Amino acid sequence: MFGLARKEQRFTVQTDFPSEESAVGTGAVPPDEASRLSEILNQIASDPTRERIAVGDFLRVMRERAFGPLMLIFALPNVIPTPPGTSTVLGAPLVFLTAQLALGRTPWLPPLISRRSIARKDFAAFVAKATPWLARAEKLLRPRLGVLAHPPAENLVGLICFVLAVVLILPIPLGNMLPALAICVMALGILERDGIWTGLGALIALASLGVVWGVVWAFVKAGLFLLHQLIG
Numbered sequence: 001m002f003g004l005a006r007k008e009q010r011f012t013v014q015t016d017f018p019s020e021e022s023a024v025g026t027g028a029v030p031p032d033e034a035s036r037l038s039e040i041l042n043q044i045a046s047d048p049t050r051e052r053i054a055v056g057d058f059l060r061v062m063r064e065r066a067f068g069p070l071m072l073i074f075a076l077p078n079v080i081p082t083p084p085g086t087s088t089v090l091g092a093p094l095v096f097l098t099a100q101l102a103l104g105r106t107p108w109l110p111p112l113i114s115r116r117s118i119a120r121k122d123f124a125a126f127v128a129k130a131t132p133w134l135a136r137a138e139k140l141l142r143p144r145l146g147v148l149a150h151p152p153a154e155n156l157v158g159l160i161c162f163v164l165a166v167v168l169i170l171p172i173p174l175g176n177m178l179p180a181l182a183i184c185v186m187a188l189g190i191l192e193r194d195g196i197w198t199g200l201g202a203l204i205a206l207a208s209l210g211v212v213w214g215v216v217w218a219f220v221k222a223g224l225f226l227l228h229q230l231i232g
Contacts, residue, residue, distance in 0.1 A: 150193065
């Protein structure tokens with residue numbers, strides 16, 4: 001989804017979004033005032049001053065709330081069948097982010113990842129497909145059961161997501177969809193401090209790990225059976 005901006009394009013990541021006055025003039029929602037992730041994503045996607053959008057932009061805009069949005073952005077494409085190798089590319093940043101969440105660190109990404117960027121028109125197409133579903137989910141989200149959405153439970157969620165992110169980067173056939181869905185649900189729960197969603201995501205995570213283990217065990221048994229047939 002994200003690729004490194006080529007130097008010959010002479011693209012410099014913008015560090016300033018439009019001011020509140022200009023945002024109002026264009027009908028956009030200023031990032032600091034946007035209360036929903038769908039609003040912020042639409043605001044970024046509709047910014048005409050940007051040719052490309054870098055991962056680091058999300059870190060700057062979301063600040064301490066960056067864990068949820070970035071986990072969602074990197075996990076969501078894996079919920080649907082994707083070309084081979086996609087889960088490995090998108091899973092690597094997820095491993096980094098979820099490890100930090102588990103350790104209670106401030107969200108940070110190395111330049112190699114934060115400089116990865118996507119053309120704004122491509123990001124806008126992704127946002128146009130994702131935000132209707134995201135908006136529906138946001139209507140169900142609200143702060144509740146805070147004990148499951150704040151530390152130390154939040155750190156446990158980070159550990160669970162870390163395990164799922166490791167599973168994502170493994171070459172397991174159809175082994176990325178359920179783990180990615182679990183990460184998406186927990187990411188939304190973290191973002192909106194909704195303990196019910198983080199708990200639901202944890203249950204999906206357990207189910208997904210069971211399914212992945214079943215798939216791996218089936219392949220192992222099939223391999224052992226074929227080996228036995230060849231040797232026997």
